[in-house]
Amino acid sequence: MSSTTKPYEEKMSASVNHLVHELAAIRAGRANPAILDKVAVDYYGSPTPIN
Template identity: 55%
Template sequence: MAEMTIAEIKQSAEQKMGKSLDSLKSDLAKVRTGRAHTGILDHVMVDYYGSPTAVPQVANVSLV
C-alpha cells in the first residue's frame, strides 16, 4: 500500500469536509423554525419486511 503525501491527505480531507458541509446545509434547509416540516422524515429508515426503507415509502406523512 503506497503512502500518501501530505498534499494528497490534505486534498482528501478537504473533499470529505466539503461533502460533510454540503450534507449539513441540506439537513439544515429542511429545518424550519416555528413550524413542522414533513421533509425531516425523508431520510429516516425503518425496517420493512426485513429491509431498510425510507418512512415516506412506507407511510403517508402529513401535517394537520
C-alpha cells in the first residue's frame, strides 16, 4: 500500500462497512432482528433502543 492511497482506502472501507450495516436492515422475506436496531422507545424519559 502506498502512503498516498491509505486515507482513501480507509474511507472506502468505512463506506463499505456502513453499506453492509444498512443492507442488513432490509427485509427480504424472512424475519430479521436487525430491523429493530433503529427503533427506540421512551423509557423513563430517555430514548432507549429495543435491542
